[in-house]
Amino acid sequence: MIIRLQHLFPVPLLLLWLSGCAVQPPAPSDSSLTQEISERNQQLSALNKWKILGRIAFIQADKRESASLNWRYEQDHNDNTRQRLDLTAPLGINVLHLESDNGRHVLEVDGEEYHSEDLDALIYSLTGLTLPTRALSYWLKGLAYLPQDKLSYDSVTRLPVKLTSLYDNRLWSVEYQNYQLVNQHRLATKFTITQAELNIKILVKKWTL
Template sequence: MKPSLRIYVLCYCLALAACTSQQTVFTAQSPGQLQQWSIKGKIALKTPNEGHSANLSWNQKQDQYEIRLNGPLGSGAIELEGNSHSATLRNSNGEYHANSARELLERMSGLAMPVDMLRWWIRGLPSPDASVSQQRYSENGDLIYFEQLGWVVEPSRYNAIEQLRLPYKLRAGTGEFQIKLAIKNWGKHVSGSQTHK
């Protein structure tokens, strides 16, 4: 093989390897087994008196999470991180701590967002920590409606990512509080991602 041809082949292989390394690789066989993931998108929160929206970045690894809301409540960025035992919130006013993300968000913003439940609902699953009722499925077998702890949850716009089917939209609400999520990217933690077009 001529030197110039060998260099061409080598460069091609390196480029191919680089592209492959950027792809999402989920080793889980079902959404329930998916313990390490990331999403990017938008979130909208609505109460009887007002509504807010923000860009959302969420990294999850087992029970550890890192959530960034950019632009909510007119207060710039909010960063939320923690696990099942503690949570820390950072914004332009400082740093705050509590036993859970729900407690922190409610204390700081008055919004009782069920973060512990959302990490399951985002994947189109009810939380295993509470009973569930009124489950409905699409013709493809995707869970599109269920009720849990007083919340009506509607995952939708499922799309295949490798061997998994994951939702790209989520709506959850109680009588007074509504959450809407529009997911742009699903990825494996902070590595590659799959974009929904």
């Protein structure tokens, strides 16, 4: 049975997402953020432990839903990965909690736990959303997940402005709209991820490395 988004996110926060932060990070064309592509790719490929706080919005033709986002990710030198993701509705109500440990995923929704080794399929079965979960940890850093992923770069800063990918035989597009300097890492803080009629907007209020 599919749990519809309105059950996961009872009160939309889209207007809060659109309002953004009080102080906007620099745009990609800010020359102070300039970094060579190969240097940045090498630097961020080595960044395997991070946390983001912000907001996420899911926009489709007939619905718009959003929530606060808290995502912690880490990968060790043996490529073992652990992550914890929380989506929170108003009044601090946790509507989705994910814990992953090296490919084993436990997703908690409405007090019920669901287990799977295929996170994409698990999320789709519960929400009806097709999400590129394996690729997102790369895409959020502005890195290709698949060898055939294509990136375009700002002419001044050489930072990514758009990524396209044929992930799971579906065409995905990621647009990077703002960057800031975090511990000498140039990281985007605003993303628009598109696949067919689904738009996912992510606003990062804080990167922690």
